[in-house]
Amino acid sequence: MRWLTESYKWVERRVQLEAPVKDAMLHPVPKNTASWWYVFGSAAMTLLMLQVATGILLALIYVPSAGDAWNTLQLLNHEIPLGWFIRAMHGWGSNFMVAVVLIHMMQVFMFGAYKFPRELTWVVGVLLLLMTLGMAFTGQVLRFDQDAYWGLGIGASISSRVPIVGGPLVNLLLGGPIIGGATLTRFFALHVFVIPGALLAFVGLHVWMVLKLGVNEWPMPGRPVNRKTYDAEYHKLTHDDGIPFVPGALWKDLVFSAGIIVAVAVCAAIFGPYGPTGQPDPTIIQTAPKPDFFFLWIYAVLSYLPPSLETPFLLIAPVIGIGFLLVLPFWAGEGEKSWHRRPVAVIVLVTVAVLWGVFTHLATFTPWSPKMDAWSGSTVPAKIVHNLSPVERQGAVIFQSKQCRNCHSIGGVGGERGPALDNVASRMTEDQLIRQVIQGGGNMPAYGKNLAPSEVTALVRFLGTLHPAGQPAASDASRTAAAQFGAPSQTQSSSPTTSPQKTQ
Amino acid sequence: MTDIVKEEQHITHDDPKVVSRRWMLMKVGALMNAAAALVVAAPVIGYLLGPIRKKGGYNSWISLGDLKQFPVGETRLADYVNPYNHPWDGATAKTACWVRRIDKSKFQVFAINCAHLGCPVRWFPQSELFMCPCHGGAYYANGDRASGPPERGLFEYNYKVSGGELHIDAGQMPTLANEAKLKVLNNLNSDGKGCGSCAG
Amino acid sequence: MKVSLLAGAALLLFTAGCNRLPGAPKAGVEEVPRPDSITSFKTLYGQNCAGCHGDNGRNGAAFALNNPVYQAWIDDASLRRIIENGEPGTQMPAFGTKAGGMLNDAQLDALVHGMRSEWSKSDAVSGQTLPPYAAAKTGDAAAGKAVYESACARCHSDAGNKITDPTYLALVNDQTLRTIIVAGRPDLGHPDWRSTASGHPLSDDDITNLTAWLASQRVSAPGQPYAEPQ
Numbered sequence: 001m002r003w004l005t006e007s008y009k010w011v012e013r014r015v016q017l018e019a020p021v022k023d024a025m026l027h028p029v030p031k032n033t034a035s036w037w038y039v040f041g042s043a044a045m046t047l048l049m050l051q052v053a054t055g056i057l058l059a060l061i062y063v064p065s066a067g068d069a070w071n072t073l074q075l076l077n078h079e080i081p082l083g084w085f086i087r088a089m090h091g092w093g094s095n096f097m098v099a100v101v102l103i104h105m106m107q108v109f110m111f112g113a114y115k116f117p118r119e120l121t122w123v124v125g126v127l128l129l130l131m132t133l134g135m136a137f138t139g140q141v142l143r144f145d146q147d148a149y150w151g152l153g154i155g156a157s158i159s160s161r162v163p164i165v166g167g168p169l170v171n172l173l174l175g176g177p178i179i180g181g182a183t184l185t186r187f188f189a190l191h192v193f194v195i196p197g198a199l200l201a202f203v204g205l206h207v208w209m210v211l212k213l214g215v216n217e218w219p220m221p222g223r224p225v226n227r228k229t230y231d232a233e234y235h236k237l238t239h240d241d242g243i244p245f246v247p248g249a250l251w252k253d254l255v256f257s258a259g260i261i262v263a264v265a266v267c268a269a270i271f272g273p274y275g276p277t278g279q280p281d282p283t284i285i286q287t288a289p290k291p292d293f294f295f296l297w298i299y300a301v302l303s304y305l306p307p308s309l310e311t312p313f314l315l316i317a318p319v320i321g322i323g324f325l326l327v328l329p330f331w332a333g334e335g336e337k338s339w340h341r342r343p344v345a346v347i348v349l350v351t352v353a354v355l356w357g358v359f360t361h362l363a364t365f366t367p368w369s370p371k372m373d374a375w376s377g378s379t380v381p382a383k384i385v386h387n388l389s390p391v392e393r394q395g396a397v398i399f400q401s402k403q404c405r406n407c408h409s410i411g412g413v414g415g416e417r418g419p420a421l422d423n424v425a426s427r428m429t430e431d432q433l434i435r436q437v438i439q440g441g442g443n444m445p446a447y448g449k450n451l452a453p454s455e456v457t458a459l460v461r462f463l464g465t466l467h468p469a470g471q472p473a474a475s476d477a478s479r480t481a482a483a484q485f486g487a488p489s490q491t492q493s494s495s496p497t498t499s500p501q502k503t504q
Numbered sequence: 505m506t507d508i509v510k511e512e513q514h515i516t517h518d519d520p521k522v523v524s525r526r527w528m529l530m531k532v533g534a535l536m537n538a539a540a541a542l543v544v545a546a547p548v549i550g551y552l553l554g555p556i557r558k559k560g561g562y563n564s565w566i567s568l569g570d571l572k573q574f575p576v577g578e579t580r581l582a583d584y585v586n587p588y589n590h591p592w593d594g595a596t597a598k599t600a601c602w603v604r605r606i607d608k609s610k611f612q613v614f615a616i617n618c619a620h621l622g623c624p625v626r627w628f629p630q631s632e633l634f635m636c637p638c639h640g641g642a643y644y645a646n647g648d649r650a651s652g653p654p655e656r657g658l659f660e661y662n663y664k665v666s667g668g669e670l671h672i673d674a675g676q677m678p679t680l681a682n683e684a685k686l687k688v689l690n691n692l693n694s695d696g697k698g699c700g701s702c703a704g
Numbered sequence: 705m706k707v708s709l710l711a712g713a714a715l716l717l718f719t720a721g722c723n724r725l726p727g728a729p730k731a732g733v734e735e736v737p738r739p740d741s742i743t744s745f746k747t748l749y750g751q752n753c754a755g756c757h758g759d760n761g762r763n764g765a766a767f768a769l770n771n772p773v774y775q776a777w778i779d780d781a782s783l784r785r786i787i788e789n790g791e792p793g794t795q796m797p798a799f800g801t802k803a804g805g806m807l808n809d810a811q812l813d814a815l816v817h818g819m820r821s822e823w824s825k826s827d828a829v830s831g832q833t834l835p836p837y838a839a840a841k842t843g844d845a846a847a848g849k850a851v852y853e854s855a856c857a858r859c860h861s862d863a864g865n866k867i868t869d870p871t872y873l874a875l876v877n878d879q880t881l882r883t884i885i886v887a888g889r890p891d892l893g894h895p896d897w898r899s900t901a902s903g904h905p906l907s908d909d910d911i912t913n914l915t916a917w918l919a920s921q922r923v924s925a926p927g928q929p930y931a932e933p934q
Contacts, residue, residue, distance in 0.1 A: 067594020077729040084729050146736070149596065153622035154638070157679050166681030168556040176555050177562035177676035178586050180593040272727025278736040281595035283583045285616065285624040286739040286806065288637035302621065303639035307655035310620075311680075368640045368652075372626060376755040382763035386892060389864045394795075394875040396765035400755045401795035403631040407640075417640045445642050445650035450632040454874035454927025461871075580804055629804060630797050 024211050025250075028242030030234075032218035034249040037111070039256035040104035041210070045203060046257035047097040050264065051135075052196065054090040062142070064188035066181040066280070069144035073276045088268030094136055096264050098294045101132045106349060112337030113216035115225045119329035121209040124202055126325045131199045133294065138191035140292045144184055145276035150289035152179045161311045179282075214238060215249070219337035226334060288369065296363035297356050303368040367416035370406040374414045381411040388465060395462025398455050402447070410466070418444055425467035429476045433460045559682055562588050562675040568603060571668055574611070579604040579627050579645065582613075587675045599677075601661065602627055602634070603670065604645065611670060614647050615659035615678040622679065625658065634658060659684040740808050745818025748811055752799060761823055762891040766795070767883065769819055772828030773896045774887035778837055784816045793877030832898060835886055835908040838879070843909075843916025851914040855901035873918060874926035881915045 012018050061080060063072045076083035105125065108114060114122035137155075141148045152174070159169040175182030217237055243249070274292070278284060291299050305313055339346055371378070380396045388396060399405060407417035414420075428436065437456055440446035451459070467473045568582045582603045589597035602625075604612040614634070616624045623638035633650060634643040641652035648657045659678035662685050664671050678684040729735065742748060749761075758764025761771070768774070787807075788800030799805035800812055807815070852860075860867045867873075876884075885906065888896035898905040906914070 065592040065594070066596045067592050074734065077735070078731060084727070085725075088727055150623050150638075153617060153677065156677060157617070157620070157622035160679030160681035162681075166679070167559060168553075170677070170679055170681060171555040171557065172553070174555070174677065177557075177588050178596070178599065179677065180586070180596045181590045182555070183596075269725045269727050272725075272729060275735055278738065279595065281598065281738075282616070282624070283581075283595070283598050283600045284739060285581070285600060285626055287624065289623055299638075303653060305653065307653055310653065310655065369637055370635045370640055370642070372635065372637050373751050374755070375628075375630075376753065377751045379754050379759050379763070380765045382758065385758070385763055385765055388765075390867050391869050391872040393765050394872055397756055397795045398875070400765060401630050401797060403628045403633065403635070405755065406628075406635065440651070443651045445633055445644065447631065449644075452874070452927065453925065454871045457871045457927035458875055575804075578804055630795070 025246040026244045027211065027214070028238040029215045029245050029249055030217040030237050031241050031243050031248075033215045034243060034252065035218065036252055036256070037107055038215065038249065039253050040100055040107055042253040043257050043260045044097060044100045044104055045207070046260060047093055047100060047264070048199065048203065050093045050261060051090065051097060052200075054086050054093060055192070055196075057086045058090055059192065064142070064185055066144065066184045069142070069184060070276055070279045073143065073145075077273060077276075084273050085268055087273035088271070089264060090139075091274045092264045092267040092271070094139055095293060096260060096267075098132055098136050100260065101129055105129060106353075108216075109345065109349060110339050111216060111219050112225070112339075112342070112345075114329040114332075115335070115337060116227050116230055116329075116333045118209070118213055118216060119333055121206060121213065122329045123326055124206045124209070126322070128199065128202055128206060129325075130322070131195050131202065134195050135191060135199070136292065136294055138187045138195065140295075141184070141187040142191055143274070143276050144280050146278040146280055146284065146287045147275070147289050147291070149179055149280040149282065150287065151291055152183060154289075154291075158314055161314055163315075215245075216337075219339070221336065221338040221340040223338075224334065224336045286372070288366075288372065290363075290366070293360070297359035299366075300359035300363040300368075303366075365416070369415070370403075370417050371415040372406060374405040374409075375400050375403040378405055378413045384410070384465070388462065391458050392462045392465055395458035395460070398451075398459045399462055402451065402455070402459070404459075407444070421463065421466055423467055423471075425464045425473035426471050427474055428463075429474045430460060430464055431476055432474075433463050560673075560676075563673050564675055565664070565671045566674055568601070568613070568670045568672060571665065571670055574603050574605040574670065576605050576607055579629065581627070582670075584672075584674070599674070600624070601672070601674070602658075604647075609665060611663050611665075612647060613661040613663050613670075613672050615661065615684050617659065617678055618654060619649070619656050619658055619680070620652070620654040622677070656680075661685060739806070740811070743810055743814040745814055745822065748807070748815055749818065752807065753815070756795070758891070761819070767880070767887075768889055768891045770823040771887050771890055772823065772825040773834075773890075774883070775820065775824035776828040777834050777883075777887055780816055780820070782837060783819070784812055787815055788812050791877065791880065794875065794880050829898075832905060835897065835906075835911055839882060839912045839915065840908070841912065843912035843914070843919075845913070845917040845920040847909075848913035848915065848917025848920075851901075851906070851910045852917055855906060855910075856914070867918070868921050870921065870923040870926040873922045878915050878919050881918050882911060885911050885914060 058076070061072055061076055061083065063069060073087070076087050078084075108122065108125065137151075141152060156170045156173055156179070159173050160166040162169055171177065173183075174180075175186045214234060217234065223233075278287060290296070302310070302314075336342055380400065385393065385396065405414045407415040409416060409420045410422055412420075424433070434456060436442075436444065437451065437459060438446065438448040440448075447456075464473055564587045566584045566587060568584055573582070574580050580603050581600055583598050583600045585597050586599050600616040602614040602616065604614065606612065614625075618625050618636040618638065618641045620636065620639055620641045623636050625634040625636045625641070625643065627634050632645045634645075634647075636642070636652065636654075639653050641654040642650040643654070643658050644650050646657075647660055649655075661672040661674050663673070674684065676682055753761075753769070754764070756764050756766035757769050758766075761769040786796060788798065788805075789803045790796050790798035797805065799807045801808050856867070859865055884894075885900070886897045888894045888900075890896070897911065900906055901910075
């Protein structure tokens with residue numbers, strides 16, 4: 001083994017890395033930071049390395065051409081041995097990475113670690129988060145399928161809303177007038193060269209600052225940060241009651257990182273690669289594009305905004321959001337770190353997390369989108385069909401053939417854009433149903449021009465049957481009275497079979 | 505470790521003349537680099553901004569084919585190869601659009617892209633509605649907004665009929681910043697809808 | 705040496721087994737096929753027809769296609785024409801691409817072929833002769849009224865089963881009436897032409913006349929939700 005020592009010495013004489021590495025490894029950290037809460041940063045870095053490795057492996061096969069990219073993904077999935085597994089690792093790795101980066105950020109926020117003197121570490125971290133999301137989006141584009149194609153369309157449409165420079169921005173984003181070869185190559189350059197290069201450089205800076213400024217101590221209530229005294233306090237903490245970073249804290253990082261890699265591999269093996277969905281042919285319009293998991297919440301928000309607020313929101317909200325994150329450490333650079341003394345911070349975090357969860361959950365089943373095939377693919381429940389009169393059954397056919405089903409569900413099947421109609425007759429009278437069908441309103445198109453009177457009548461008669469067995473259909477009291485006492489000026493409903501009077 | 509650099513510094517440390525001369529030379533070097541950077545940056549920026557063209561800069565008249573494909577009173581899907589394309593664009597060089605033939609000579613040609621966020625709208629002849637699969641935008645047969653998040657009707661291309669074929673003025677993905685119809689060229693389009701920002 | 709050999713063998717075994725992992729894509733199957741390349745009857749029927757005609761061709765709001773009598777009655781060309789171009793005067797839309805729909809020729813053929821192989825039975829009409837698909841002549845409405853009264857009124861005069869409602873008649877064409885008289889709705893318990901009248905099947909003339917009478921019950925402005933004011 002003498003030769004090993006000798007060669008080590010020979011190399012060390014030339015690279016002179018021993019001292020700085022030793023410094024970094026053995027620098028004392030506060031004892032209570034050797035906690036499982038402090039493992040997410042290193043896990044994010046491990047995942048970045050995994051992404052670089054799997055990304056290089058994919059680049060061996062992938063062709064960034066709009067005409068061929070999708071085919072090379074098919075090749076990876078089906079022909080290249082274990083190509084699917086590398087794709088799955090890269091895909092799941094990206095999901096994990098975004099998640100871990102977000103968790104890391106939440107932990108740092110909760111622990112007040114962005115306060116003096118670590119403001120810049122936080123700012124760089126915010127940039128790293130943006131780059132991570134940028135990688136997730138550009139990566140989704142490189143999986144050049146229908147979702148990617150129309151996702152780019154959404155990106156272009158959002159850019160076009162920027163005042164004055166909107167048009168040029170669209171051209172810049174797409175690399176031309178349309179989504180095509182030039183679009184894919186520029187996203188390839190971003191995903192493979194530009195963002196990863198910046199990401200690696202900024203990760204280096206981020207880690208450098210963590211080493212230089214020391215790991216944030218476990219926040220204690222009643223021990224606020226003061227710019228004048230913090231350095232001395234931290235020095236005392238680490239030197240009186242500190243432990244060397246290696247192995248005191250590092251072992252947990254190592255264990256967690258290994259666990260994360262295994263988790264990625266297991267997900268990859270069980271759930272497989274994501275897509276690709278249909279080929280990126282713009283003439284295939286039977287598609288319902290949807291973004292990847294981490295952008296679902298935006299997708300949901302965009303569907304709930306009223307048209308007049310949409311452009312302002314799209315352009316202002318990101319500026320405010322990112323601006324808030326960047327300004328945070330300068331605005332609240334001192335004071336309490338402990339979450340026990342920072343109720344507003346806790347409320348903000350919980351609110352954001354809950355909103356994110358709700359919007360993401362909504363976007364998994366997109367209640368705002370018409371189900372494009374429901375009219376021709378979702379049946380009217382047999383139980384209902386059996387109890388209909390011929391006219392009502394024709395009404396049910398009209399309900400299907402006029403695409404009402406695309407937005408309204410019956411028996412839990414169909415679109416969710418509009419209300420479910422299982423019990424519609426118990427909340428709307430015949431008159432109200434007719435008005436709603438003909439005039440629309442409340443986000444429903446008016447069908448007056450598109451339906452013949454007989455079609456409206458049959459449809460409304462069908463809808464009139466949709467009420468719970470033991471509960472009468474809603475009726476207009478004035479009509480009931482007119483029927484009972486006779487009111488010459490009132491006209492009668494022409495539907496004796498379903499008119500509400502009969503059921504009372 | 506012997507530090508060679510430090511010793512060298514020591515030699516010239518307190519000779520102000522030497523120092524100022526070296527500083528000046530360094531500044532000259534930095535200036536030269538700045539100049540070189542400018543020389544390089546100008547073409548780089550020009551290269552990067554290359555795809556930008558003024559409104560309609562990518563447009564030209566494209567044939568959608570024989571008029572017979574479009575029966576009067578119906579709305580049909582058509583597609584064309586975008587005039588600006590490359591051999592490696594594959595299927596993405598194609599673009600789809602909806603052609604509504606109102607009568608013998610009157611048409612409306614709608615972009616496939618929803619005016620909300622560009623998703624492909626689908627025409628349902630039974631209910632005479634265009635529906636968008638993304639956020640539920642819906643439009644009437646004439647392209648007017650019916651419901652959902654879009655703030656305007658469908659984008660409409662200018663068209664002309666010549667030689668028994670339908671031609672449209674297209675070439676760029678229509679967005680709110682670059683509506684398909686740039687100005688009312690065709691007097692057949694009397695309504696001029698979807699033309700809020702038209703110059704002419 | 706032995707160890708590395710063993711490790712190598714284990715690695716090989718591991719990689720070989722990997723393609724049987726649950727996440728591995730199915731061989732030769734595109735994750736999402738082009739919509740115009742789908743020719744599976746089940747998928748096509750499920751996406752395009754089931755909404756109105758019911759799961760597996762039964763219990764739908766529109767006519768039941770999974771009806772051996774109907775399958776024995778209608779010829780391939782008519783069936784394909786209706787799918788491709790729709791049935792005017794009814795809600796049946798055109799599905800063929802040439803008529804503005806989304807299904808190409810291969811898919812239309814797959815639908816016709818699928819219905820035939822799934823839903824037709826050789827003994828569907830058990831030796832009886834089916835009336836022709838299309839009526840050969842114009843019916844006699846007055847004679848049709850008698851047929852209606854003897855064969856249909858029994859069930860259909862009741863409000864819940866009324867077929868003389870102008871709204872209903874406005875939404876079906878004569879061929880649809882003929883189809884439902886001949887083939888019935890077995891899934892809803894409605895008889896076909898053999899057992900509508902007691903004792904004998906309806907003749908071609910009976911059916912044509914009956915259809916003519918029903919057609920004569922149509923009114924000029926059907927389905928007005930409110931009676932004419934004053």
